[in-house]
Amino acid sequence: MPSPGPTFEVLADPTRLGIVERLRSGERNVGALASSLSVCQPGISRHLRILHLAGLVQVRAEGQKRFYSLRPQPFRDLDDWVHELRHLTEGRLDRLATLVEDRAPGSRSARPARWRG
Amino acid sequence: MPSPGPTFEVLADPTRLGIVERLRSGERNVGALASSLSVCQPGISRHLRILHLAGLVQVRAEGQKRFYSLRPQPFRDLDDWVHELRHLTEGRLDRLATLVEDRAPGSRSARPARWRG
């Protein structure tokens, strides 16, 4: 059971997540990504470097352009990790917690308000 | 289709990821987590607060102890997101976007040489 810690750190940045979501529909060069996302070109290059070091993307040079695309392996690993966790939480922890929560009438709500907005 | 950006940000921190991995085997109180991970107790409380705000964990108060456990919903969302991406990268339809976007006349095969996994 590998822990995809680095993958989480890489995808935590909104710009890098935006890059990955744009690469879902196919490979793109740096300039296309820089104009799509509202970040300057050196910023995109730096984020792509981080994504490449983490093994999330691969490069293909064509002329003076460099096309980046997703590598499937880290997403397979991530899927395995999350999928297992999903079934663990669906199985028993959830039920146990809600059961006990119902029998504590005076306690405050276990549900959070909202995330950042 | 939902973007689990906040979930990535939350799980990017190694301490919080460690908390989640320990909660996989069931609920724990703050002291148990603080002694398991090598972080001081206020640090654990702060990370648990972040996890709670993000909806990843829920609390159950028993006496003076507070037991934290995982909530299944955000992991379901994360699993859906990653699972979809897994199949997109496994497939061959990223070639389509390549053909649409890059119509350089003189360029021969715009495909990646090999698709290493």
Next chain:
DNA sequence: AGCTTATATAATCCTAAGAATATGTGTTTG
């Protein structure tokens, strides 16, 4: 050979976030 395009790297600045210490709040026990 210059000139433009496409991308990478370097240097700087700045803000956000984690860690530790100290303290506050509530709960159990004597």
Next chain:
DNA sequence: CAAACACATATTCTTAGGATTATATAAGCT
């Protein structure tokens, strides 16, 4: 009621990392 325990919050400090500007490298184009 006081003392000890379990946890949360406040404060301070420090560092990591993202954004921007400027520059370097390299490939077309005329």
